[in-house]
Amino acid sequence: MLLECLNYLQSNGADIAVRVLEHMKISLTALLAAVLIGVAGGYAASVSNKGEKWIMNLFQVLRVIPSLAILVLLIPVMGVGMKPAVTALAILAIPPVLTNTCVGFLEVPPFMLESAKGIGMKEWELLVHVRFPLALPMILTGIRSALVEVIASATLAAKIGAGGLGEIIFTGLGLNRTDLLLIGGFLVGVLSLAGVGIFSMICRILMPYKYRRRL
């Protein structure tokens, strides 16, 4: 089996590389869109008195719907290919970012705001130096969830013609070829772990203070 896998890798190396890049491209595009919309939306929800409740409810419901269903439901609307895939992935990724951002902003301790206001910060300065940094850990948790969701769904997106590593797995299922299944599964696994790992490193860089303890 191992031999068959290596053979496949050798003869189809270029094709595989293309798939990896496709997968990354779809994932990152959707994630970026989701982060921009999710953070902005989450902040807006946190400051709006009436909006917060129904927005949070809406997006929590959205999180419950199976990702495959959303991917497929978009076909009658947008057809198949990259565009509907990226759109579906973005729709799947926005809820965790948005709900976490909203909660993050709402959970900023009032005494922090009081202390900063008391030493003379203006509203805008409060947002940049107090609200946002204190909400950041929650926001990043949301983005991490979104990242996992996106990479997973990008694998499925192969079924709606978007390419990516899912193609290899689906082909393997269709042709009953174990070597393709193993290679596809392995590569997707590595890609997701690498993605999460890199994200953890980014978190460490952005929030060094979270990793220092009392001496």
Added chain:
Amino acid sequence: MIDFLLSHPEKIITPLLEHVSLTAVTLVISVLMASVLTILGTAVPVLGKILTAVFSVVYSIPSLALFALLIPITGLGRTSAVIVLCAYNQYLLLGNFLTGLTEVDPGVREAAKGIGMTVMQELFVVQVPLAKKALFAGIRLAVVSTIGIGTIAAAINAGGLGTLLFDGLRTMNMAKILWGSLLSAVLAVSVNSLLKWAEKGVFR
């Protein structure tokens, strides 16, 4: 769309029932497994941390990939599906169980230790009853997740609503596509709402 239901009801009902049974079986095994692991993880905290980390890694790997990797070992069909779904559920259940149990009011926990309870006694007499709501929430999340990933399991011949989706995609049959996706969405949302309502009602 309605014609499809009327002419071939079994084509919709069968996948639905398969999906429900797959979810149920998976949940029972998952909760049993998670309970055992939680007890172990509470008795040996280091083990708890290791298990949480392991399942966290497993969870970040897409289900289709895990299915693909498992097929050479356990073949196509339900068995592989249940194994993968259980593994995913451990991340949700174990994580929520351990967090819910450790977040019980530290004052009460300390009082329990102070009057001489062992770790296991504290777990069953103090922590579990007080963490009921959090534990149930964890189970709810696992149910919803199982329903969702269960749709993908159709790709490896495990049955379920995903069959409608994949068949529909292959033949571009709009009715199948719509039934498959809408039914799975409705199933997930309604079960989630039902369990949430139960959560609020039973555990205040």
Added chain:
Amino acid sequence: MIAVKYEQVSKQFHKNVKPSVDGVSAQIGEGEFVTILGSSGCGKTTLLKMTNRLLDPSEGRIILFGEDISTVDPVTVRRRMGYVIQQIGLLPHMTVEENITVMPKLMKQDIVQVRMRARELLSMTELDPDTYAGRYPSELSGGQQQRVGLARALMPDPKILLLDEPFGAVDAITRINLQNELLRIHRETQKTFLLVTHDINEAMKLGQRVMIMNEGKLLQFDTPRNIIRHPADPFVEALMRSASEQHSFWKEVLDD
């Protein structure tokens, strides 16, 4: 010069509820250390928060160094004062130095000067700059964090410092040390200090004059000595008696 003048200041949060602060009038001289004493809900914190315009009075005026603060933009008022609260409120994602210098940097002051002054202030609050400047608040004890809070409050070289139960969250031993530090800093800087507390010993020890409040009203404002000798009100009298009972116990034991 008169640092703070309260003219019939009242604050009522809701129409049908008793006012939290009821007709308080008082004058605090420049360089004085005044403590405001009372139990929870007596209005002392509300009065303090009106002094830096975190709240605005429903009635009356507050005059700060000759200026009616209701005519000045709140942010400007606050930037001229020091403000220290019980929960300290250091920003967790900034180092000690960044926390102290956050406001001067936002006001675009000269970085080199600002940094130097921050180091001076750290030394003044007994924290070695080389050791502590680069640390994060999570790495410091409660007492150390509050010293940083003090240094931050002193950054704008304010003429007046407002402190709201600053030592409430630290242990008794640290509290005594910090109280003595505060007295020393007051001596050295000659600034006006206004400190709110519910601890009668703290109020009497630190305050050159003490404002005693209950249910929103100012009951007595005088030196500790005069309050003890001549309580103006049954409530004040009961308060002094409760404190003296404690002290006579200590005196008895120590004299044995």
